[in-house]
Amino acid sequence: MQRLSLARLSLPRxxxxxxxxxxxxxxxxQQSQAKAADSDRRIVTRNRKARYTYDVLExxxxxxxxxxxEVKSIRDGKVSIEEAYARVIDGELWLxxxxxxxxxxxxxxxxxxxxxxxxxxxxxxxxKFAESASQQGLxxxxxxxxxxxxxxxxxxxxxxxxxxxxxxxxxxxRSDREEMQQxxx
Numbered sequence: 001m002q003r004l005s006l007a008r009l010s011l012p013r014x015x016x017x018x019x020x021x022x023x024x025x026x027x028x029x030q031q032s033q034a035k036a037a038d039s040d041r042r043i044v045t046r047n048r049k050a051r052y053t054y055d056v057l058e059x060x061x062x063x064x065x066x067x068x069x070e071v072k073s074i075r076d077g078k079v080s081i082e083e084a085y086a087r088v089i090d091g092e093l094w095l096x097x098x099x100x101x102x103x104x105x106x107x108x109x110x111x112x113x114x115x116x117x118x119x120x121x122x123x124x125x126x127x128k129f130a131e132s133a134s135q136q137g138l139x140x141x142x143x144x145x146x147x148x149x150x151x152x153x154x155x156x157x158x159x160x161x162x163x164x165x166x167x168x169x170x171x172x173x174r175s176d177r178e179e180m181q182q183x184x185x
Contacts, residue, residue, distance in 0.1 A: 043146040044074055047081045050141045052167065054159030059143065060129055061153050063120035064095065069106035074152055076103075079145055086119060086140035086156055088130040093119040095142065095154065119154065133158050 050056075066074075073079065078101035086095050095117045102110045121129070133140055137160075144155035162170070 040150075041146055041148050043144055044077055045079050045081060045145045047084070047141065047143050049082055050143055050157065050159065052162075052170070054139065054141055054157070054161055055166075056141075056143070056157045056159050057138065058129070058158045060121070060125065060156050060158075061148075062093070062125075062156055064152055064154050065118040065120065066100075066152060067111045069103040069109060069111050070100050071152060072106070073100050073103040073111075074145065075147075081142045081145060081154075084142050086142065088126075088134065091126075093121055093126055093130060093140075095119050098142065119156070129156075129158060136160075 080099040084095060084098040086093055088094075097114070098117065099114050100111070102113055130140070132138070138158050139161065141157050141159045142154050143157050146153055146155065
């Protein structure tokens, strides 16, 4: 009788160990998936003109509300953010001037190419980012459109417009840097 009771006491311990091991293995698997997801970032388009026209002060990544045909069109790379900018309207951040081409297979359920699109941020990010931009006379400019873990994200920057002589200075510094690098070779 005593042997049976000892056997019953030792039985529950073994499955408990297996559960602990399986949790640890699960954690490692989740961590490796998270590392792989960071490398899953795919840039669709960049606003190269923005880096030339503006001095970028601060950058932020935000989500965007899209329809299905817009996402498919972005996957095809048919998006332009050259003339786009962001504005705070009624306490929400909106992307204006971005052009996402119509998706040909969506025929009836297609989207309007140049509509305003809502950007998704946390409230505290919106307060910090948008208030400082409006008070200091800065512009909110999109720099990139990219996919992160299957979701469309927009890299937004708080930027200050450059004067014409600043642009010339920047080009001169760049050409001087390139000449120095060529001289070193």
